[in-house]
Amino acid sequence: MATGVACRIPDGDDGINASLYTRYLRALSAALAPAGLGLRLVSAAWGGDEVDTYVDLYHRSEVAAVVLMDPQCQDDRLRQLRAAGVPTVLYGRPWAESVVSWVDVDGAAGVGEAVAWCAERGHRRIGFLGWDEVQGVSRDRERGWRSAIESLDLPSQGLSELGVPDSVSTGSRLAAMLFDRPEPPTAFVCATDLLALGALDAVHRRGLRPGTDIAVVGFDDTPTASVADLSSVSQPLIEVANATADLVLAGLAGGVPEDAGRLFQATLVRRAT
């Protein structure tokens, strides 16, 4: 009987988001332990190599299931794992394929809450900074911004910019672009804390005071956001980890439909900005 659950730390710059992986892995590890299951960290290149590694561990009875933390819009791993019969749970919604167990956080609603808070503080031109992708996490958060803007009857034209990569410098660049518009925003709601920290930098460069002249809200409530006193939308990582473990165990017991999905609410953490 396999006692491992395979997962792979998502690619990234090991930057400020990396602390979230530690938090999630620690909680997922704790949630699986009572069932006698332990996390097995897999090192492989994203995609085919990764799937081969999972399937190999599964056939050698070292892991009973796989947790994917980074579903993408073009993601053949789900189909391949399904074809190989490997039980799989996603952290993140299946942006393309739908027949899979997943747990995710409602980013759109979280961003909507951030927009509403900016409006409460008197902002009328509330911009959005995200990263460029066909569909996925940033597009979901952008939809949340647009939907909140429309329901508040606020302007959206010329107030949104997307760039790559998801980084502080991209955030700074995109915020500067919006500042140079004829009617610049007075608030930035951002798809990540990285972009928001960049926006903060742009605000400081213009001699403006964040929280007073300009509102800035990030997403992910990283420890860096806390240190920078940056308002941010927080994901309930412990609940997500517990739900991930529940779906893994239910899948092993054959007790859930394979398209079980659970969407958690995000929480706006109001700080100085």
Next chain:
Amino acid sequence: MATGVACRIPDGDDGINASLYTRYLRALSAALAPAGLGLRLVSAAWGGDEVDTYVDLYHRSEVAAVVLMDPQCQDDRLRQLRAAGVPTVLYGRPWAESVVSWVDVDGAAGVGEAVAWCAERGHRRIGFLGWDEVQGVSRDRERGWRSAIESLDLPSQGLSELGVPDSVSTGSRLAAMLFDRPEPPTAFVCATDLLALGALDAVHRRGLRPGTDIAVVGFDDTPTASVADLSSVSQPLIEVANATADLVLAGLAGGVPEDAGRLFQATLVRRAT
């Protein structure tokens, strides 16, 4: 044949240091993969529960060895794992027991480099902020401060403060205490980035300009330090992870003395502060 190597994410506040664990675990996972070994994350309370979990996994042939990331001054885990015959490698020096394989970074020398850099910039009263412990990482870094101060013939009396926990608020409090001395320091060398970020906060509260009026240097080069433009001493985490994997493999092959230790140099990252 066991293909797992057990490790446990150290306890902590999931704060800015957590990103370092992600970085180290990712690198260790990659370094073990070519040998067909994978990391098994263990969830257990520090100490006896943890050792029981390792020994159980070892006896069930699920793991071949253990990596301990958080050796403490009072640490009975080493003796217990040795008694159970479980191959073990430490990230961190064995502060009490010596007969064990370990990999660590020379924190004292790294802090010494930070002190020397402050002196080069004209500072004569260079303080130290650390956390309170009998012996271990912070005491090692404090020794590095004291040794550098003495070799540069600078004053040390009344320029060092220790507190708990290791946090931003502790750093702020300790820096304020030193500022209130009759002859306050003009530079703060800190045992962690957390303490240094707190010192930065105290500097701002006094209306002083970090990097101009006051030097502040942290330790660990967290992503938050980079965002805050905080100078910091960086650990070579990839090299440490590779060396950890080498010692694990050598131990499994029976090829190294059990007291093999490897000490890596830290690097000072000079930023605005």
